Amino acid sequence: MTDTFKPGPDAVQIIEREACFRGFYSLDRLRLRHLQFSGEMGPALSRELFIRHDAVCVLPYDPQRDEVVLIEQFRVGAMGKSASPWLLELVAGLIDTDEQPEEVALREAMEEANLTLSSLWPISEYFPSPGGSDERVYLYLGRCSSQGAGGVHGLAEEGEDIRVHVMPLEDALDAVRDGRINNAASIIALQWLALNRAEVRGLWS
Incomplete structure (x- = not known):
């Protein structure tokens, strides 16, 4: 070698x-x-x-309340391999038009969680399964107000049925530790936020 x-x-x-x-x-x-x-x-x-089309995932975060907004929806790939195929995840969407990743993040936050993101903080770009797929993921932290967030959202024409959850960051990290959050983008983003929380809150608060 x-x-x-x-x-x-x-x-x-x-x-x-x-x-x-x-x-x-x-x-x-x-x-x-x-x-x-x-x-x-x-x-x-x-x-x-x-x-696959490249994907955009964004973790909405309220730096004032130290809360994250996660979504819950059915995922066919988790059937038979998880306690439940309804997963806690990030807001996400595919880049299947000429949109830029940042535009997809802002649009999907509104469609899936009824949230307006005032800023985006790039976390990473990565390949989730390069041994057999060419998908690339653009991962962001999104600044938001979590006050009043909740409900069920999504585009009916796409069959989306998405429930919104607001959680203190520490509770979300506990969900990573005990396996309730078990998808890569969510784990990466939440662990990144745990490592960079002080800097993010200092700049966004």
Whole structure:
């Protein structure tokens, strides 16, 4: 293995790409080779790639009250693998038009939680499952007032049925610790806020 390994434009060779499924999401099968750490080109590999729109997730936070706003909704992927397929999550949406990530965050906060966000604080951009999906997540903290937040929201034409929860940050962190909050974006955002709470409150209060 060499410490000077630096992938260039020819580090990955696509031998064949087959469209296996096209719908709201897509699935492709690729045959490819990639450069190895030895400096040699590796063997041909077969990989399926789940193609998704990039996503935006935002954690609404009230710095005055030290409260977060989370949403609860049904998630088909959690069926059979979780105590309940209704998950506590962040406000989220897909970038499926020419909107910028910040625009999606503001729009989804209104659609899913009836919240107006006055500021956005970028937390991270990350790939939640790069072994088989090309989805990238833009993660934000959103400044809001949690006073009066609640109720059930979402777009009826999209079948959304979303319940809003307002929680002290410490209660949300307890929910991460005991597994009630068990999805990646929520865990990442809440842990980030726990680490950066003093700075955020100092600038936003």
